[in-house]
Amino acid sequence: MKIYNSLNEIRVDIRTGATSCKQLVEGYLANIETKKHLNAFVEIYAQEALVKAVEIDVKIANGTAGLLAGMVIGLKDVLCHKNHGLQAGSKILDKFQSQFNGTAVQRLIDADAIIIGRQNCDEFAMGSSNENSSFGKVLNDLDNSKVPGGSSGGSAAAVQANMCLASIGSDTGGSVRQPAAFCGVIGLKPTYSRISRYGLVAYASSFDCIGPITRSIEDAALLLEVMAGKDENDSTVSYTEVPNYVANLAFDKKAKVGYLKESFGDGVSTATKASTHQALELLRNAGHEVEEIEFPLLDYTLPAYYILTTAEASSNLSRFDGVKYGYRSPDATDLQSMYKKSRGEGFGKEVKKRIMLGTFILSAGFYDAYYSKAQKVRRLLKEETERIFQKFDFIVIPTTPNTAFKIGEHAGDPISMYLADLFTVHANLVGIPAISIPNGNDEVGMPIGLQIMTKSFGEQNLLAFSKYMMEISKN
Numbered sequence: 001m002k003i004y005n006s007l008n009e010i011r012v013d014i015r016t017g018a019t020s021c022k023q024l025v026e027g028y029l030a031n032i033e034t035k036k037h038l039n040a041f042v043e044i045y046a047q048e049a050l051v052k053a054v055e056i057d058v059k060i061a062n063g064t065a066g067l068l069a070g071m072v073i074g075l076k077d078v079l080c081h082k083n084h085g086l087q088a089g090s091k092i093l094d095k096f097q098s099q100f101n102g103t104a105v106q107r108l109i110d111a112d113a114i115i116i117g118r119q120n121c122d123e124f125a126m127g128s129s130n131e132n133s134s135f136g137k138v139l140n141d142l143d144n145s146k147v148p149g150g151s152s153g154g155s156a157a158a159v160q161a162n163m164c165l166a167s168i169g170s171d172t173g174g175s176v177r178q179p180a181a182f183c184g185v186i187g188l189k190p191t192y193s194r195i196s197r198y199g200l201v202a203y204a205s206s207f208d209c210i211g212p213i214t215r216s217i218e219d220a221a222l223l224l225e226v227m228a229g230k231d232e233n234d235s236t237v238s239y240t241e242v243p244n245y246v247a248n249l250a251f252d253k254k255a256k257v258g259y260l261k262e263s264f265g266d267g268v269s270t271a272t273k274a275s276t277h278q279a280l281e282l283l284r285n286a287g288h289e290v291e292e293i294e295f296p297l298l299d300y301t302l303p304a305y306y307i308l309t310t311a312e313a314s315s316n317l318s319r320f321d322g323v324k325y326g327y328r329s330p331d332a333t334d335l336q337s338m339y340k341k342s343r344g345e346g347f348g349k350e351v352k353k354r355i356m357l358g359t360f361i362l363s364a365g366f367y368d369a370y371y372s373k374a375q376k377v378r379r380l381l382k383e384e385t386e387r388i389f390q391k392f393d394f395i396v397i398p399t400t401p402n403t404a405f406k407i408g409e410h411a412g413d414p415i416s417m418y419l420a421d422l423f424t425v426h427a428n429l430v431g432i433p434a435i436s437i438p439n440g441n442d443e444v445g446m447p448i449g450l451q452i453m454t455k456s457f458g459e460q461n462l463l464a465f466s467k468y469m470m471e472i473s474k475n
Contacts, residue, residue: 001027003162006216010070010165014060021053021060021070021114028072028116032163038139040154040163042077043085043118052114059112066112067226071219073108074119076155076169079210080199081105081115088201089123089133089151092320092346094327102199103234104168104210104227111226116164120154123348124317125170125203127151128178128420129410132350137407140182142446146404149179149420152213156183159213166223167213172203173305174399174424176211177436181399181449184438186466187213188220191456192431193238195224196231204312205236207305207428217467220435221245224459243460251461251468255393257283258293263397263423271442272398279439279450280396282472293395297384298426300377302418305425307361307374313351314358322346353414382430389455394465397423399436399449423451433459435466439473 002019004010013019029046049072059065075081078088080102087093101109108115122132130138130153138153140146141161148157152169156179159167169176171189180187188211195210202208212223225246230239259280264273284290322328322342329341347355361370388395400420410417427434432453439450452469454462 001031001162004165006218007068007071007165007222008218014070021056022050024070024072025049025053025114025116028162028164031161032117035141035161035163037144038141038157038161039120039136040138040158040161041074041117042087042120042135042154045084045115045117049114049116056112056114066110067222068108068111068113071166072114072116072164074117074155074158074164074167075105075115076121076152076167077118078121078125078170078201079105079168081118085118086201087134088125089121089135090347090351091134092327092343093325094346096326100199103196103231105199107227108168108223119152119158119167121169122151122153123351124201124313125151125172125175126313126350126354128174128417129405129407130154130179131407131411132348134348139407140404142184143404145406146446147182147407149182149404151175153179155213156180156185156187159183159185159215165215166219168223169211169213170200170203171209171211171428172207172309173428174421176213177399177424177434177449177451178420180213180436181447181451182404184441184447185213185215186217186220186438187211187436188224189427189434190224190228190459191238191433192428193236194433194457194459195227196234196237198231198233202316204309205316206312207309209428217249217463217470218246221249221463224463238457240457245460245463248460249464249467251464254288255283255465256289256291256391257394257396258291258388258392259396260295260298261292262295262298267419267422268398268401269403269442272400272402272448275440275448276396276398276450279469279473283396283469286472291392293388293392295384297377297381301381301426301429302422304374304377304381305421305429306357306418307370308378310354310358311361311371312358314355314362317347317351317355320346378429381426385426385430385432386455393454393461395453397451399423399451403442403446403448427453432456433462435462437466437470
């Protein structure tokens with residue numbers, strides 16, 4: 001099957017008769033079968049996708065097709081899709097089916113996207129490698145001995161391996177951008193509240209964002225445009241008007257770009273430093289203002305992030321108890337043992353660890369020592385970031401300190417695993433939009449990601465500048 005890098009390419013071939021939605025779905029299904037060893041999908045909607053494709057072919061012929069007609073997408077296993085399985089990669093939700101469509105999913109369907117399946121992820125979106133799923137680990141298509149990143153690892157690997165044109169993931173601390181970087185594709189985390197969280201399984205409610213993983217900036221812009229906007233089902237969603245992102249992707253002004261001095265420290269690989277410096281030099285040569293910024297608060301982002309997210313996870317995941325739905329232990333003898341055994345057997349090791357950490361942090365003796373302090377750090381981070389954006393248009397840093405690592409490499413060292421999120425958690429802590437775009441490869445051919453951040457609700461400029469960056473890097 002031909003590898004398509006954008007919906008525009010697909011539409012050209014549909015217009016000329018070179019392909020159809022039905023043929024596209026058949027091609028992607030064949031690729032999914034060929035590369036099933038990657039374990040990117042946990043459920044395939046083959047027949048349903050084919051039926052939908054035929055319907056959309058008719059709509060295209062009649063001139064009544066939606067904005068996403070011809071786009072075949074996968075959904076991360078944390079998004080509610082009515083009458084389809086939803087497990088968040090966990091045994092605790094075994095055999096559970098969603099009773100409704102989440103807002104983002106419904107808007108994709110209404111725009112005539114074809115949903116081809118449900119994608120593997122770290123359990124409850126907790127992880128940086130996609131090794132924590134009850135469905136088993138996901139492999140990186142470029143090197144099957146390495147991870148695809150997480151928690152949206154299945155979503156990124158599916159786009160990387162041409163199993164679908166785009167995926168919809170979730171990003172709590174980098175879970176769209178980090179796997180996008182490891183897989184050499186594009187991952188966008190919008191401003192917090194830009195896309196409704198109604199129908200997204202909660203990990204940490206004040207951090208969680210839905211975002212697209214694509215092969216082109218145009219597709220990321222289109223998917224954001226379709227999914228974003230007000231929603232009466234989500235009291236936290238923004239009512240800020242949604243721009244026409246796709247129509248305004250030209251970037252023809254000189255930008256002020258800052259890069260964080262601390263993002264080039266000892267823990268960052270030589271190849272990552274070199275590729276990031278090269279990207280910054282391209283901007284300088286093109287006449288943009290590029291300046292180093294000292295940001296000592298970077299050292300506090302990861303501790304603050306894990307304190308706050310584990311606390312929120314402890315609260316959010318208390319609803320999974322085996323009473324009304326999902327897994328219930330067969331060995332329970334009374335109500336208390338049912339709670340204990342169902343949760344003990346249903347949750348995986350990483351999720352249990354974070355629940356216990358969060359419960360500890362929220363306990364009476366430690367609330368002020370940890371949770372309150374972390375919230376103060378979060379406020380300081382937000383204030384300092386806003387100050388930076390008073391002077392600069394964008395912050396440009398590596399997406400991750402290193403490229404994709406070996407499966408099992410960090411299994412015995414959780415701190416080194418958490419450090420994979422060192423540069424991505426900043427955007428979630430302060431709620432700003434951020435994107436990861438491909439930025440070359442390391443010495444063994446693994447992709448390197450470049451992360452670009454901007455002020456809240458600045459997605460229009462972020463997308464246009466990202467497209468510009470990708471264009472100048474090719475020349």
